[in-house]
Amino acid sequence: MTILSEYLKEQRNEEWRAELRKKLKGKERTNIPRVDMPEVSPEERTKFQNVEVNLGLDKEKAIVEASRCMDCATPTCIDGCPVQINIPEFIKNIEREEFGLAAQTLKKTSALPAVCGRVCPQEKQCEELCFYTTKLGKDPIAIGYLERFAADWERESGEMSVPECAPANGKKIAAIGSGPASLSFAGDMAKLGYDVTVFEALHEIGGVLKYGIPEFRLPNSVVDVELDNLRQMGVKFVNNFIVGRTASFDDLKEEGFEGFFVASGAGLPRFMNIPGENYNGIMSSNEYLTRVNLMGAASDDNDTPVLRGKTVAVIGGGNTAMDSVRTSKRLGAERSIIVYRRSRAEMPARVEEVNHAEEEGIEFMNLANPVEYFADEKGRVNKMRLQHMELGEPDASGRRRPVPIEGSEEDIDVDLVIVAVGVSPNPLIPSCLPELEVSKWGTIEVGDNMQSSIPVLFAGGDIVRGGATVILAMGDGRNAAASMHEYLSGEQKND
DSSP states (O other): OOHHHHHHHHHHHHHHHHHHHHHSOHHHHHTSOOOOOOBOOHHHHTTOSSOOSBOOOOHHHHHHHHHTOOOOSSOHHHHTOTTOOOHHHHHHHHHTTOHHHHHHHHHHHOSOHHHHHHHSOGGGTTGGGSHIIIIIOSOOOOHHHHHHHHHHHHHHHTOOOOOOOOOOOOOEEEEESOSHHHHHHHHHHHHTTOEEEEEOSSSSTTTHHHHTSOTTTSOHHHHHHHHHHHHHTTOEEEOSOOBTTTBOHHHHHHTTEEEEEEOOOOOEEOOOOOTTTTSBTEEEHHHHHIIIIITOTTSTTOSOOOOOOSEEEEEOOSHHHHHHHHHHHHTTOSEEEEEESSOGGGOOSOHHHHHHHHHTTOEEEESEEEEEEEEOTTSBEEEEEEEEEEEEEEOTTSSEEEEEOTTOOEEEEOSEEEEOSOEEOOOHHHHHOTTSOBOTTSOBOOOTTOBOSSTTEEEOTHHHHSSOOHHHHHHHHHHHHHHHHHHHTTOOOOO
């Protein structure tokens, strides 16, 4: 794009803004109530594993919601977005009914707009910094709903745009893992002209987007379209390939790869190490969700088995716990229970996911923690002992610490327990590279630019953070791409 065309585009944006300001005055915009997201009823959606709960906005609702945006001179919402989407620009394009331009704006900085519009915690990021929230004390612009609308409109219209990429520079880059951090990295590197190959250990590309998030929240078909867009940008994908086992880093260097981005995730499940935890019928949320989401275990026609239960307890209060307990309901559980050691208000899961779970009949046992499991004569769990808690002083997380209440133990019947209390980093890559600096928790140590102790190796996502949202992982990917480009171009500044 020439300097002249960029200038004319900016002029046109100013003209659009002037027209939109004439259309509605500020007070009229701020008096418009925030739109609600249409949903499938709880009775219908819990019958099927792959029925998406949120239906998305129609054109009319999207335009009305977009018209609430004040197009702030200093758009603080962008500061809350880890991938720095130009939020006012894409929203104003929706108001003007230029839906294709809205989608193109998203794709300038986000490799996965249809994904982010569904699973990002906008309420804690861009929407939390919205003018409506910070200045007016009103409901923020539904930025996530509008992001999903624009991305879905483009996909359903059949007019998919492909971001512009620089001419090929001949440099080969390897991205290890195919989750959101790696996909974001790959997209930005392709735009810069690099030859990018993404290596995935599993048989499906998509990482946690495919194995960790159920289809009732994120349909696989939506992920596949985002992947196809990256393929059209020149990104290559290789599955069933374990870097460090199928081939070493030295092998890849011999094949011409000059830079590496490690985003191998945190797929090592954590357990609580309490008596009886090894009984049959007690499993990690990782295994449970992977069997159902990636391997089709919910289908009677599939050879992959998955344990089912009439009374299912899920231990934890995050999004993974909500995904697990809601999955158990769809697999026929008569009673599905969340057991969480803190209060309902302190659950780290998105409010929307907690509300959806409650609508679907999920029970919440807050301020409770399992301390022991019991089994029947066949070794299958049939009971768990809970210790009731109360909240004490705040801990390092800023939340009040749960403290056991003496003599408050209670036994409840269960026949399946899903443990969703966190994950640990995948240890494979660090074990292959003894010179790589890792933390005491097994995460790869990186600087602010995502560069590791091995200069050609950058890292991001869960392997660095130990646990992150999709959008934070994507932000890492973008940061790493910009930094690797500086390094490989000889432009990196030394501190």
